[in-house]
Amino acid sequence: MKAMIIEKYGKSPLLMADIPTPSVGDYDVLAEIHAASINPIDFKVRDGKTRMLLKYDMPLVLGNDFSGIVTKVGNKVTKFKIGDAIYGRPRKNRIGTFAEYISIHEDDIALKPQNLSFEEAASIPLVGLTSYQALHDILKLSAGQKVLIQAGSGGVGTFAIQLAKAMGVYVATTTSDAGANLVKSLGADQIINYKTEQFDKVLQNYDGVFDTIGGETLEKAFKIVKPGGQIVSVSGLPNARFGVEYGSGFIKTSLFRLVTRKLTKLEKQYNVKYSFLFMKPSGRQLEIISQLIEAGKIKPVIDQIFSFEEAQKAMEYSESGRAKGKIILKIK
Template identity: 50%
Template sequence: MKAFVVDKYRKKGALRLANVPEPEVRDNDVLVRVRATGVNLLDSKIRDGEFKLILPYGPPFILGHDVAGSVVRVGSKVRRFKTGDEVYARPRDHRVGTFAEFIAMDEADVALKPENLNMEEAASIPLVGLTAWQALVEMGKVKPGQKIFIQAGSGGVGTFAIQLAKHLGAEVATTTSAKNAELVKGLGADLIIDYNTQDFEKVLSGYDLVLNSQDPETLKKSLRVLKPGGQLISISGPPDPEFAKELKLNLFLNLVMRLLSRRVRKEAKSHGVRYSFLFMRAQGQHLSEITSLIESGAIRPVVDKIFPFEKTEDALAYVETGRAKGKVVITVGE
């Protein structure tokens, strides 16, 4: 099969289009013919080697964390899916590789594709949808009437998280540029802050939860807009001791995570708020819940651009500009 391969960790390194063997199908696996795949900054960070200490891949390896496609084969123990099913997924860590014609995934990571989405729209959902779900539903336990601040509202996670927070009954504030204000307003944002002309710290106060996706300075300011007892959930770091425990990292890496997050945890404590780091995980059951919301019309995908498979490197470069509104998708097959 054809796939885009990373030959070595290197910042902005080239991907190589190669012919590689089809993936092995284990007993609990479904083999999926990839029809479309989403592109994420996580792909760039893994290629650049930013996560190689905690999430090592042995080059050559295939990038890609979102997939929509059709099941072409199932393992001997698979019970939830059959050949011909249209599915979507975020493959689990160490088994990613959706920039390819086929991928094998554990059935626990997979869900049936929403019937009202095409393949490209479906491929835009898994990583950002699961990130928002695990932040707002699982960790944040968002309740009706709470005030939620979602940074970068026009980005991939932001466009999904705004809609999910509104579905949960929250009042939502977000940051974006003036040109994207109508987009985030249409998704349900109640308060829109133009980051070019406004300082969100001077506008917001008394918030229950912040979903942080930006730099360390933005994170520090975000702690100050929370009310006592509020929670900041960061998807951009720094990783905390709970994350190290979850990944069962060794003592050295455990210490590294503790040191990396020491300052922000201390500052959060001084404000009487909580800090948590989220590194989204694959979860087919959560995706099934998301499917129901999409089919009911509560959430819709936001797709900026669609690239053909041979332009995968261009798609990744476009995502790296930070200008994408919603998600960037690659069409892999007919």
């Protein structure tokens, strides 16, 4: 099969290569991939920035979510059959959706929403699961509460705003002038132009913050959360709770404790709980997301669709930070 690979960590371009079609385990399905999406994790993996937590052999096929058709099922698969249209996010040790086929565990996929094209469906799994686990599982938001979602016009932000509104939550978000109309159309209640306003000077007494930026922006978020509230980040640093859940030896090092000291101090200072989200694949949660999509409560937001051969161009566009919504690779 054809796949887009890297042969070493770094900024070198993606290479089109012929590699063996993956084998299928007892609980796996083999999916013919019709579309995949570009996510920031793809170039972080390429650059080796995730090596502390994720180690891969080379050559490596990039890609973290997809939509396609089941072409083969393992001996013990019970949930899917050949011909099913599916979408999903593979486990972190089985990534590789920039390819014609992928072997994936049946627990990590769901039937594709019937009202979406393959390109639209491919835009959903990673951002959908990330948003669901942040807003529902960690922040545990309920109707009437208030959340700040950073970078509302980005891939995660466009989904998270819609999910929060479907949950009955009041949403503030940050964006630029170029993204203001988009986030408003998605239901954002308060829009902050990050180029002219400081969100920590405008907002207060929020129940939660969904941080997708990290750094100083994450640190400022503590100022706007009410005592007892929570912050969840996909761009900050892992903390002790992350280590307990995932058994990461990294969090036991003195270096880790040193670099996370500021976040721990801010937690105590503001009486706000901070969590790092290392998203987990979940076909069950994708089924819930499918129901919301088919009910018209959430719609895909796609910035641009590239051909499979344009994967490198798509990666460069993603890294530019200009996209409003998701970037898609059309593979079939």
